[in-house]
Amino acid sequence: MLKLLANRPLLRIGVAADLSHINTKSTVTGYNPDAAGLDSCLKDAEIVLIPAGVPRKPGMTRDDLFNTNASIVRDLAKAAAKSAPNANILVISNPVCQTPESLLFSSDQSFGGI
Numbered sequence: 001m002l003k004l005l006a007n008r009p010l011l012r013i014g015v016a017a018d019l020s021h022i023n024t025k026s027t028v029t030g031y032n033p034d035a036a037g038l039d040s041c042l043k044d045a046e047i048v049l050i051p052a053g054v055p056r057k058p059g060m061t062r063d064d065l066f067n068t069n070a071s072i073v074r075d076l077a078k079a080a081a082k083s084a085p086n087a088n089i090l091v092i093s094n095p096v097c098q099t100p101e102s103l104l105f106s107s108d109q110s111f112g113g114i
Contacts, residue, residue, distance in 0.1 A: 005031045005041040038076075042083035050076050053093040062095055069093045 004016050016030035031037035042048060053069030056062075073093050080089055 002026055002028045003031060003041045003045070004028065005033055005038060038079050039083050042080050042087075045080070045084040045087045048076075048080045048084060048087045048089045049092070050080075050089065051092040052076055056094065066095055069095075 002019060004019075016028050020028040029041075031041040050073055052072045054065075054072075056065045070093075073091055077089060077091075080087055
């Protein structure tokens with residue numbers, strides 16, 4: 001089963017529809033980007049892929065990019081720790097060399113061991 005959550009409804013609906021046409025026995029489900037949708041999407045997941053964040057904009061420093069994207073990844077990782085505590089979490093977010101590591105070295109112990 002593949003579960004999709006996107007912050008833009010048309011993207012979520014479109015990607016779920018496109019992937020549902022792949023000749024496989026798997027099912028594809030899209031979820032609303034609210035707290036209930038996030039919880040339902042993550043519930044008992046074995047693998048959570050977080051390709052989250054914003055692209056670097058003109059005038060934005062690497063620190064600015066890190067602060068923005070790390071907070072997005074942090075919130076999704078916290079939700080994953082709550083709803084899927086045994087999941088393997090994969091993070092794709094810029095700056096790649098800093099954002100995933102921020103989960104490991106955070107002083108915030110509410111990550112549930114992430």
